[in-house]
Amino acid sequence: MLEIYNACKTFNPRTPNAVFALQGVNLIVEPGSFVCVIGTNGSGKSTLLNAIAGTFGLDTGSVRIDGSDVTHWPEHRRASFIGRVFQNPFTGTAAGMTIAENIVLALRRGQSRGLRLALNRNLRNEIKGRVRRLNLGLEERLDDSIGTLSGGQRQALTLLMATWIKPRLLLLDEHTAALDPKSAKQIVTLSREIIERDNLTTIMVTHSMQQAVQLGDRLIMMHQGRIISDYRGEDKKRILTNELNETFEMVRRLDQLDESAAELLARSYV
Amino acid sequence: MTLLVGALTIGLILSLLALGVFISFRIFAFPDITADGSIAVGGATSASLIVAGVDPIPATILATLAGIAAGATTGILHARFKIHGLLAGILVMTALYSINLHIMGKSNVPLISQQTLATRTEAIGVSLAGGAETVSLWGWELRIRDASTLTAAWIVTVMICLILYIFLKTNLGTAMRATGDNPQMIRALGVNVDNMIILGLAISNGIIALSGALLAQYQGFADVQMGIGMIVIGLASVILGEALVGRAGIGLTITGAVMGAVLFRLIVAIALQWGLDPNDLKLATAVFVFVALVIPHMLARTGRKLIGAAHA
Numbered sequence: 247m248l249e250i251y252n253a254c255k256t257f258n259p260r261t262p263n264a265v266f267a268l269q270g271v272n273l274i275v276e277p278g279s280f281v282c283v284i285g286t287n288g289s290g291k292s293t294l295l296n297a298i299a300g301t302f303g304l305d306t307g308s309v310r311i312d313g314s315d316v317t318h319w320p321e322h323r324r325a326s327f328i329g330r331v332f333q334n335p336f337t338g339t340a341a342g343m344t345i346a347e348n349i350v351l352a353l354r355r356g357q358s359r360g361l362r363l364a365l366n367r368n369l370r371n372e373i374k375g376r377v378r379r380l381n382l383g384l385e386e387r388l389d390d391s392i393g394t395l396s397g398g399q400r401q402a403l404t405l406l407m408a409t410w411i412k413p414r415l416l417l418l419d420e421h422t423a424a425l426d427p428k429s430a431k432q433i434v435t436l437s438r439e440i441i442e443r444d445n446l447t448t449i450m451v452t453h454s455m456q457q458a459v460q461l462g463d464r465l466i467m468m469h470q471g472r473i474i475s476d477y478r479g480e481d482k483k484r485i486l487t488n489e490l491n492e493t494f495e496m497v498r499r500l501d502q503l504d505e506s507a508a509e510l511l512a513r514s515y516v
Numbered sequence: 517m518t519l520l521v522g523a524l525t526i527g528l529i530l531s532l533l534a535l536g537v538f539i540s541f542r543i544f545a546f547p548d549i550t551a552d553g554s555i556a557v558g559g560a561t562s563a564s565l566i567v568a569g570v571d572p573i574p575a576t577i578l579a580t581l582a583g584i585a586a587g588a589t590t591g592i593l594h595a596r597f598k599i600h601g602l603l604a605g606i607l608v609m610t611a612l613y614s615i616n617l618h619i620m621g622k623s624n625v626p627l628i629s630q631q632t633l634a635t636r637t638e639a640i641g642v643s644l645a646g647g648a649e650t651v652s653l654w655g656w657e658l659r660i661r662d663a664s665t666l667t668a669a670w671i672v673t674v675m676i677c678l679i680l681y682i683f684l685k686t687n688l689g690t691a692m693r694a695t696g697d698n699p700q701m702i703r704a705l706g707v708n709v710d711n712m713i714i715l716g717l718a719i720s721n722g723i724i725a726l727s728g729a730l731l732a733q734y735q736g737f738a739d740v741q742m743g744i745g746m747i748v749i750g751l752a753s754v755i756l757g758e759a760l761v762g763r764a765g766i767g768l769t770i771t772g773a774v775m776g777a778v779l780f781r782l783i784v785a786i787a788l789q790w791g792l793d794p795n796d797l798k799l800a801t802a803v804f805v806f807v808a809l810v811i812p813h814m815l816a817r818t819g820r821k822l823i824g825a826a827h828a
Binding site: 299320321322323325326328330332336337338339340341342343347348350351352354355356357359360361362363364365407 | 682683685686687688689690691693694697698700701702703704705706707708709
């Protein structure tokens with residue numbers, strides 16, 4: 247479904263602020279697979295997601311989705327394959343437009359947009375029905391501007407919008423990180439329901455070890471722009487939160503070792 | 517009375533300018549100075565064509581197309597060549613000054629004794645009135661000619677408003693509004709943001725050029741200077757409209773822009789009547805826009821202070 251070969255990306259190259267965000271990432275995701283991605287801050291997990299979505303081009307490497315080489319496709323063209331939920335609930339919806347209008351925008355993801363009226367009675371009823379199933383009481387507020395809703399409500403609608411037309415690939419970018427615990431739990435449950443119902447190929451970046459352990463059938467850990475561990479199948483089912491924390495701790499110590507060792511060497515020799 | 521009707525008619529014609537500014541300024545949050553050039557290109561194109569013997573209707577349509585081309589150019593400079601929006605508008609506006617001089621061949625084209633949309637509607641009005649010179653409206657004596665141009669301006673404005681309203685409710689129009697609201701979101705939903713900006717600015721400047729074409733035909737001349745400061749008048753109208761009806765919903769905002777344009781023209785007419793030096797008109801307009809932009813923030817701040825004081 248998704249094939250990434252030797253993806254490299256450096257931000258601000260050839261400057262003192264150069265960030266080596268991806269350093270040769272290889273990843274193949276099978277259809278129907280649900281991959282969780284964890285990693286320290288700056289490990290490149292969000293960069294990986296953005297590279298798949300086409301927010302920027304790669305320095306080297308290639309991305310294939312469902313057999314098509316999309317490496318040089320702009321973001322809006324890749325959107326025909328990809329449904330996306332962002333970390334910031336404000337990013338996924340247009341605040342000044344109504345709930346119904348926002349959903350209608352998502353209904354034509356990856357299709358041409360012509361001069362037909364965006365909303366009609368049938369469509370309204372369909373939207374009402376599917377919004378009602380979110381159990382958030384938003385079906386009576388379809389004409390309210392989406393900016394009046396809470397972060398959790400907006401994120402639920404973004405999820406609904408991203409999956410309304412079944413995407414070949416669903417990208418979730420820490421989509422519960424900005425929510426309160428209760429809303430986060432609701433969104434996780436909703437995500438799981440939708441992904442299982444439509445058997446969606448999903449990549450979810452998360453900060454939460456708990457989510458990483460509980461969700462998905464594959465777990466990838468990233469560090470300094472590389473994939474450092476990849477648990478799947480029985481390994482993934484067995485893994486526990488504290489094991490992940492230990493791995494993190496080990497990685498962190500290794501980093502510190504680098505720095506203190508360098509300091510030691512510097513003190514002795516410089 | 518003639519003065520009032522004249523102010524209303526010009527107000528309606530300039531409400532098209534306000535609609536164009538509404539698209540660039542409010543939908544895209546893009547301060548598009550091309551407006552100053554495209555209103556003049558509309559006037560210049562229609563006037564030159566009419567003088568050359570072209571029928572006023574195709575002349576007006578061609579003038580609108582010239583505005584569309586101007587807006588698309590600004591859009592391309594901004595979206596494709598990544599030039600800052602304000603600068604892209606300035607470049608096109610400056611270029612249009614020379615282009616307008618070329619179109620007209622001189623700096624001013626009079627339309628006296630030419631057949632224009634204005635003379636045509638006056639003729640229709642007179643024939644409908646059966647040759648009467650004036651009509652009585654609630655006790656006011658109104659010249660048929662003035663009444664018919666006012667009615668025609670009103671019909672054109674309502675039509676453009678309706679078309680714009682319906683367009684903004686289509687799939688394409690909704691995507692366009694979302695582009696201004698949240699480009700990141702609409703890109704993720706498969707819309708080419710660059711194309712939307714180019715299309716939006718083309719439509720905006722097309723409407724503005726139409727306004728210029730109608731203005732030239734109504735006032736009886738086109739002038740290369742007729743666009744100077746027009747963007748500020750458009751802004752003043754949009755802001756005034758929002759103060760009148762608020763910003764809830766597209767229909768209201770469009771109506772507000774028209775009301776704002778007409779009201780603004782009436783205020784200008786009254787101010788001139790009371791002895792405002794016409795030379796100070798642009799200064800007064802600029803000050804008005806400044807005050808209108810600043811006052812809401814000041815009110816909100818003092819409001820917060822008052823609430824804060826009440827809590828303390």
